[in-house]
Amino acid sequence: MHILQIIKYGNPILIKKAEEIKNLDKYIEELAQNMLQTMYAAPGIGLAAPQVNESKRLITVDLSVGENSKDLIILINPELVCQEGESISEEGCLSVPDINEKVARPSRVTVKGIDLKGSEKTIEAEGLLARVLCHEIDHINGKLFIDCLSSLKRTLIKKKLKKWVQMGKI
Ligand SMILES: [Zn+2]
DSSP: OOOOOOOOOTOOOSSSBOOOOOOOOOOHHHHHHHHHHHHHHOOEEEGGGGGGTOOSEEEEEETTTTSSSGOOEEEEEEEEEEEEEOOOEEEEEEEEEEEEEEEEESEEEEEEEEEETOOEEEEEHHHHHHHHHHHHHHHTTTOOOOSSOOHHHHHHHHHHHHHHHHHHHO
């Protein structure tokens, strides 16, 4: 197992729709384990495969950051099947350093996907878990949290990020 490099804003893989995973092979198993280690080392509570340069529909989430194995979620080909309500809270992203903004997300979601054993999983989540699942599913659809902001805010932040990329800051 090893820690992978986290891809930062400006890399086109982050705005590309990731590919569906058709075979649960050793490669996917290892990728998931490496993503977990990378997420814990960051530290972060969620990670999507495009953030480690793999355009695949795979996400890892753990609100406990490795403290409680019951909180660990590894989902292959996750899909948001149901959403309810609205909640506004501050969000950040390991691929968009030093930017934290309030983002509106559904307060309750139902997400379906497949685990590493190939079994179908249905997760009903609310609050922070619902938020993280939405954030990570957005990633595999090529969407970043800053894309959820108003166009004025988004433009200002993208300008700032572009400058940081040019300066080699991120
Ligand atoms: Zn993110």
